[in-house]
Amino acid sequence: xxxxxxxxxxxxxxxxxxxxxxxxxxxxxxxxxxxxxxxxxxxxxxxxxxxxxxxxxxxxxxxxxxxxxxxxxxxxxxxxxxxxxxxxxxxxxxxxxxxxxxxxxxxxxxxxxxxxxxxxxxxxxxxxxxxxxxxxxxxxxxxxxxxxxxxxxxxxxxxxxxxxxxxxxxxxxxxxxxxxxxxxxxxxxxxxxxxxxxxxxxxxxxxxxxxxxxxxxxxxxxxxxxxxxxxxxxxxxxxxxxxxxxxxxxxxxxxxxxxxxxxxxxxxxxxxxxxxxxxxxxxxxxxxxxxxxxxxxxxxxxxxxxxxxxxxxxxxxxxxxxxxxxxxxxxxxxxxxxxxxxxxxxxxxxxxxxxxxxxxxxxxxxxxxxxxxxxxxxxxxxxxxxxxxxxxxxxxxxxxxxxxxxxxxxxxxxxxxxxxxxxxxxxxxxxxxxxxxxxxxxxxxxxxxxxxxxxxxxxxxxxxxxxxxxxxxxxxxxxxxxxxxxxxxxxxxxxxxxxxxxxxxxxxxxxxxxxxxxxxxxxxxxxxxxxxxxxxxxxxxxxxxxxxxxxxxxxxxxxxxxxxxxxxxxxxxxxxxxxxxxxxxxxxxxxxxxxxxxxxxxxxxxxxxxxxxxxxxxxxxxxxxxxxxxxxxxxxxxxxxxxxxxxxxxxxxxxx
Numbered sequence: 017x018x019x020x021x022x023x024x025x026x027x028x029x030x031x032x033x034x035x036x037x038x039x040x041x042x043x044x045x046x047x048x049x050x051x052x053x054x055x056x057x058x059x060x061x062x063x064x065x066x067x068x069x070x071x072x073x074x075x076x077x078x079x080x081x082x083x084x085x086x087x088x089x090x091x092x093x094x095x096x097x098x099x100x101x102x103x104x105x106x107x108x109x110x111x112x113x114x115x116x117x118x119x120x121x122x123x124x125x126x127x128x129x130x131x132x133x134x135x136x137x138x139x140x141x142x143x144x145x146x147x148x149x150x151x152x153x154x155x156x157x158x159x160x161x162x163x164x165x166x167x168x169x170x171x172x173x174x175x176x177x178x179x180x181x182x183x184x185x186x187x188x189x190x191x192x193x194x195x196x197x198x199x200x201x202x203x204x205x206x207x208x209x210x211x212x213x214x215x216x217x218x219x220x221x222x223x224x225x226x227x228x229x230x231x232x233x234x235x236x237x238x239x240x241x242x243x244x245x246x247x248x249x250x251x252x253x254x255x256x257x258x259x260x261x262x263x264x265x266x267x268x269x270x271x272x273x274x275x276x277x278x279x280x281x282x283x284x285x286x287x288x289x290x291x292x293x294x295x296x297x298x299x300x301x302x303x304x305x306x307x308x309x310x311x312x313x314x315x316x317x318x319x320x321x322x323x324x325x326x327x328x329x330x331x332x333x334x335x336x337x338x339x340x341x342x343x344x345x346x347x348x349x350x351x352x353x354x355x356x357x358x359x360x361x362x363x364x365x366x367x368x369x370x371x372x373x374x375x376x377x378x379x380x381x382x383x384x385x386x387x388x389x390x391x392x393x394x395x396x397x398x399x400x401x402x403x404x405x406x407x408x409x410x411x412x413x414x415x416x417x418x419x420x421x422x423x424x425x426x427x428x429x430x431x432x433x434x435x436x437x438x439x440x441x442x443x444x445x446x447x448x449x450x451x452x453x454x455x456x457x458x459x460x461x462x463x464x465x466x467x468x469x470x471x472x473x474x475x476x477x478x479x480x481x482x483x484x485x486x487x488x489x490x491x492x493x494x495x496x497x498x499x500x501x502x503x504x505x506x507x508x509x510x511x512x513x514x515x516x517x518x519x520x521x522x523x524x525x526x527x528x529x530x531x532x533x534x535x536x537x538x539x540x541x542x543x544x545x546x547x548x549x550x551x552x553x554x555x556x557x558x559x560x561x562x563x564x565x566x567x568x569x570x571x572x573x574x575x576x577x578x579x580x581x582x583x584x585x586x587x588x589x590x591x592x593x594x595x596x597x598x599x600x601x602x603x604x605x606x607x608x609x610x611x612x613x614x615x616x617x618x619x620x621x622x623x624x625x626x627x628x629x630x631x632x633x634x635x636x637x638x639x640x641x642x643x644x645x646x647x648x649x650x651x652x653x654x655x656x657x658x659x660x661x662x663x664x665x666x667x668x669x670x671x672x
Contacts, residue, residue: 030065037074042085045078049091056098063102072099072113080118090130093122097137100144107144115141116151120158128168135165135175142179149183159196166201170210177202177216184223193224194231203238206248211258218252218264221245225271232275235268246272250284253292259301263308266292270316280320290316290323294330297373299339302346303359303366310337310369314376321380328377328384338391340370364406371401371412375419385423395434402439407448414443414454421461428468437462437469441476449490456485456496463503474504474512483519491533498528498539505546510556513547517557522564529568534581541572541584548588554595562601565592566608573611579620586615586626593633602634603645609652616657621666628661628672 033055036048052071056063066072078084079092096115099106115137122134141147152158162179165172180202184193198220205217225231238245252265269289272278278285293316295301296309317323327333344363349355378385388394398420401413417436420426431437440462443455459478462469482504485497501516517525528540544565548554558565565588572585589612592598602608615627631654635646649655664670 030062031069033066034069034071034074037071037078042088046085046088046091049075049078049088049095053091053095053098056095060102063099063106067099067106067109072096072110072115076113076115076118079122086125086127086130089122089125090127090133093119093130093133093137097133097140100137100140104144104146107141107146110141111147120155123161123165128172131165132169132171132175135172135179139175139178143182149185149189152179152183153189153192159192163196163198163201166205170208170213173205173208173213174210174216177205177213177220181216181219181223184220187228190224190226190228190231194228194234198224199231199234199238203240203245206245206252207240214252215258215261215264218249218261218268222264222267222271225268225275227271227274229275229277232272232277235272236277246278246284250288253288255295259296259305262292263296263305263312266296267308267312270312273316274319280323285316285323286326290327291330294327294333294336297333297336297340298331299336299343300347302349303344303362306340306346307365307369310340310366310373314369314373318376318379324377324379324381324384328381328387334374334377334384334387334391337370337373338394340366341397364404364409367397367401367404368406368409368412371398371409371416375412375415378416378419379422382423382425385420385426389420389426389430395430395436399434399436399439402443407451410443410447411451411454414440414451414458418454418458418461421458424464427461427464431462432468435469435472437473437476441473441478441481444481449488449493452485453490453492453496456482456493456500460496460500460503463500464506470504478504479512479515479519483516483524486520486524486528491536494528494531495533495535495539498536498543502539502543502546505543507549508546510553513553513557514560516543517547517561522561525564526568526571529572534578537572537577537581538584541581541588544568545584545588545591548591548595551595554591555597558592558595558598558601562598566601566605570607570611573608573615579622582615583622583626586612586623586630590626590629590633593630596639599634599645602630603648609649613652613654613657616654616661621669624661624669625672628658628669631658632672 033048033052036051037045039045039048052066056066075092075096079089079096081089084092096110096119100110119134119138119141123131125131125134142149142152162176166176180193180198184190202217202220205213206221208214208217221235225235235245240248246269249265249268253262253269255262257265266289269278269284270293273280273282273285273289280286290313293309293313296305297313299306301309313327317327344366345356345359349359374388378388398413398417401409402417404410404413417440421431437459440455440458443451444459447455459473459482462473463478464470479501482497482500485493486501488494488497501520505513505516520528525540528536531537531540547557548565569585569589573582577585589602589608593602602612612627612630615623616631618624618627631649635649636642661669661672
């Protein structure tokens with residue numbers, strides 16, 4: 017016989033639990049809470065019903081009542097913790113009833129069992145993604161009190177470390193915990209007899225040290241029972257330790273290495289941390305372990321060529337990463353249907369991690385890039401990655417492409433064969449900034465003069481796109497936009513140069529030349545220099561934009577700029593002086609001539625040389641009007657300066 021309960025019946029049976037919380041006899045209330053605890057364990061339906069029926073405010077009231085017995089208050093905390101174990105909606109309901117302040121208040125009780133129950137419930141609430149971490153930091157005394165409770169029992173240690181590691185998001189939180197003595201308070205827990213305590217303490221250090229030089233530098237010198245923390249971490253990443261422990265200690269050592277607290281050639285990195293992370297990439301490991309292993313390894317080797325080389329030849333890593341695209345589930349999980357389903361849903365995380373690690377591996381070494389690109393279907397995988405729905409995969413694929421685009425050889429071969437520029441241009445249309453920055457950097461490389469992709473990119477509307485990037489609020493995008501245009505203008509035909517100038521507009525050019533960032537300024541001057549090369553181009557551009565360009569040059573030579581900026585500007589003048597008709601714009605501008613004269617006598621030899629290039633381009637004997645130009649410069653006293661410079665101790669100046 018099938019028993020079908022109607023909703024009313026279920027709610028009625030739940031209501032009975034809630035009603036008992038209001039009984040006048042404290043003993044019956046206690047029994048009611050205990051029965052409720054047994055009814056909700058593992059029963060999400062029951063949890064939801066009790067929340068709807070208003071059990072939470074009553075439980076919180078009983079928990080906070082001074083007149084409640086400690087046993088009752090403890091049981092209330094246990095039930096609330098059980099309700100929090102349900103769905104995210106349950107946690108939201110608990111937060112709406114202000115459960116956190118009530119539990120934090122409970123931590124002031126002298127009774128350890130009650131404190132542990134409150135901490136367990138707090139832990140469950142704080143590890144939920146719907147709980148704002150900030151709730152832990154609203155009152156400074158909370159952190160101090162939690163630090164003090166660390167010594168009470170292994171349970172307080174486990175729960176408090178877990179709360180810290182979940183609520184420590186970013187440098188501000190790291191600093192608060194650090195200033196409250198977290199490092200010293202948690203260090204000795206790494207040698208606790210309880211595995212759970214050791215593990216949670218380790219997780220704490222991994223989030224405290226992440227991208228934090230201050231914490232990392234401190235950790236190196238902390239010792240527990242006469243052993244330094246790095247040595248303790250190395251012991252924890254040995255093969256016989258649980259995977260979770262190996263991975264987390266590898267993350268701690270990685271953060272310390274990236275912060276400069278441990279050298280990149282230290283044996284604990286080269287012989288322990290790096291091989292451990294490579295092991296995590298094996299297809300024997302579970303999906304999340306492979307993801308975390310690859311991402312941590314990518315971060316470890318990101319800026320160090322030697323580590324990139326070592327990683328690339330450890331355990332066939334490059335081939336092992338190819339499996340990230342083929343086998344989302346580990347060998348051990350094949351028999352588990354639930355696991356297979358989970359892994360298929362999260363396969364994109366593996367692809368993201370593989371792209372990230374390939375990007376780090378190929379950041380500097382030409383041979384490694386070649387190996388990566390020769391891995392089966394690699395370019396197709398990157399191209400597919402560029403159009404995936406997950407933004408994280410797209411970003412990682414672009415990063416990987418950017419890393420490989422640093423290779424002249426690959427730009428001419430694989431990049432051409434796979435027309436990589438097409439999906440890249442597509443990515444550049446209305447992408448978020450973080451993708452735009454890397455994609456536009458990649459485009460800069462594809463626009464170098466030896467890259468066969470240069471032509472088709474131009475035809476697909478790149479100039480317009482890049483000109484719009486130069487107007488971005490984001491500095492990196494402005495730099496990349498102008499940099500790509502500079503590469504595009506190098507040895508380009510006149511039509512392209514004119515299109516660039518038209519696309520940029522004089523107004524925008526001036527905007528860029530007065531940009532507060534010296535990088536933007538240098539790249540803009542580089543663009544001008546590339547535009548003003550080869551005589552016909554110089555004369556053509558100066559005939560249409562001469563007045564504005566001369567204004568810009570004056571503006572910079574008069575401004576407060578560094579030597580490199582002034583040198584680049586004088587080189588632009590030298591290019592203009594090389595034009596046939598363009599040189600008249602200099603000869604008829606006494607202000608500019610005086611500036612050239614001034615820089616010939618400057619204290620910096622680079623600027624003197626650049627100024628002399630301007631003069632030599634103005635006075636070639638075989639060019640029309642050279643006599644008049646020479647006479648004018650002689651009258652200005654240029655010859656006297658040249659006499660003086662021919663006595664210079666600098667051989668370059670002397671020769672010129």
